[in-house]
Amino acid sequence: MILIVDDDIAIRHSLGLMLKRARYDVEAVASPGEAIEVVRRQTPQLILMDMNFSLTTSGDDGIELLQKVKIFCPDTPVILITAWGSIDLAVRGMRAGAFDFVTKPWNNMTLMQRIETALSLSKSKDASVGIKQEDAAFDRTLIVGRSKAITDVLSTIERIAKTNASVLITGESGTGKELIAETIHRNSRRARNSFVKVNLGGISHTLFESEMFGHKKGAFTDATSDRVGRFELADKGTIFLDELGELDLACQVKLLRVLQEQTFEVLGDSRPRKVDIRVVCATNADLTKMVAERTFREDLYYRINLITLHLPPLRERREDIPLLVRHFASLATESNNMPKIDITDEAMEYLRRQPFPGNVRELKNLVERAILMSGKSVLTAQDFQLANNISPASFKPIPTTAMTLDEAERVRIVEAMEKYDGNMTQVAASLGISRQALYRRLEKYGLK
Secondary structure (H helix, E strand, O other), X not given: OEEEEOOOHHHHHHHHHHHHHOOOOEEEEOOHHHHHHHHHHOOOOEEEEEOOOOOOOOOHHHHHHHHHHHHHOOOOOEXXXXXXXXXXXXHHHHHOOOOEEEEOOOOHHHHHHHHHHHHHHHHHHHHHHOOOOOOOOOOOOOOOOOOHHHHHHHHXXXXXXXXXXXXXXXXXXXXXXXXXXXXXXXXXXXOOOOEEEEEHXXXXXXXHHHHHHEEOOOOOOOOOOOEEOHHHHOOOOEEEEEOHHHOOHHHHHHHXXXXXXXXXXXXXXXXXXXXXXXXXXXXXXXXXXXXXXXXXXXXHHHHHOOEEEEOOOHHHOHHHHHHHHHHHHHHHHHHOOOOOOEEOHHHHHHHHHOOOOOHHHHHHHHHHHHHHHHOOOEEOHHXXXXXXXXXHHHOOOOOOOOOOHHHHHHHHHHHHHHHOOOOHHHHHHHHOOOHHXXXXXXXXXXXX
């Protein structure tokens, strides 16, 4: 299949007609977003791509799309087409990985020759490479689940892991963003080097530079010895920046500089240091909304989200719950030197119906609590209700329409607040969510 990407319907029609007459399968789309959707699900033989999709004529739209397409289809030849041809733009396109460059209007015969040349060279390259086994099989051992939602995410990871593209992982608290980040690292060419995790929500703005870039002894009052920063520790490897939405504007500027220039300065040492890292970020915040509200820098947002992975909440992948429950039960019994346990079908059905505001993390905590509290070899629905802060005497099958997800979530939060007497740290831990996520839910349900 040959993919045509152009916002001009006349161009799409003209190219499509020419290629179909030459007996090629064709798919034509009008926007970069549609193009990315196509290359996510299949690999075209060749791509014909416009360079401009907005009012500007700089070619930046096309260059950005080319970079993204090359992540998903690194071996697919791309021919760039524009009405604003120039040597500089051609050079930029070729440097970004384009196979060829033509300007509008084109000569059909010449264009077909270029297309056939690109396809021929691509086939020759495939034949010469053959089937290589130099790369290990895709490692997905950290991720449990077979739902379409999670397999789609893993499919994307398999395609982009070996690139250096920055990745932004979004999703609610407890969906497994850190495990996804580590899966990207394990399947990358940097897998033998460090995977450094940083919880930005836990670093105060006053300590940001020291934590991230390090400091020399005497750089400030409490600097009694040298400290190696997180970026230096991650050199040649991957740095995972979690809770990115918690970073204040001043720290965002400092982070942006490192990501743009791949250099940093240790506090107390003005000598710039070069760093070679792959950046993976994660957040449960709506960064696009924060950009609009000017609480998150737009330039930083575009720097860190060349590829975006969205993790679905557990309520949207309920078919994975039995697999996750058995996995967490096995881990819990093994770590506590306990015999293996069984879980009744009724218990599994009960777990499938829960709202799980804390997602996979909350499910894991619940399974562990039920095992430790019951001491049984077979867990029932009542055992999980007891571990879920619900009196077993009040147990009865709960119809799925009994209350909305929001209502069930609100009840769970109220029960936890009563049990822990308003101690937010304990409440958040029992629900399997972060304190920040808990505060957002308190505000949402008017419980502040």
